[in-house]
Every structure is written in structure tokens, then in C-alpha cells.
Amino acid sequence: MNPHEALTHALPRVLRRCDAVSTRKAYKRELHRFLDWLPAEPTGETLFDYRDHLREKNLGPTTIRWRTT
16 A cells, blocks of 8 residues: 555545544645645655755745645
8 A cells, every 4th residue: 555545545534533624634634735745655755844844845844834734
């Protein structure tokens, strides 16, 4: 199973822990943003690379922290 499939498969388990519908929607949206960006072969640096990608978009620190959660 590739990383994209693994994360998509795990999403329902993660979302079950969220009580609010709006929270579930927000986590799902952010995961899909990450998956759209995700390189074909992630490395141990992938999350840091994603954070740097978000910084390059001039997003604020709070938004970057949320999107990398």
C-alpha cells in the first residue's frame, strides 16, 4: 500500500475521534491538501518539506501549525 492509500485508509479511524462535524470536515480537507502535495516517494523529511512549502505560500504560523497537524 502506498503512502497516499495508507493515509486515505486511516482517515476514517482518525475522524471517529472527532466529535464535531466541522472538525471532521476540516481534518479531511487538510489531509487531502497534504495528499495532493505529497511526493511519490516520501522520506523522513517529508513533513518538514511540506511545512516549508506552506511557508513559501506566505501562510501565517498558526495556519501552518494547523495544516501540519
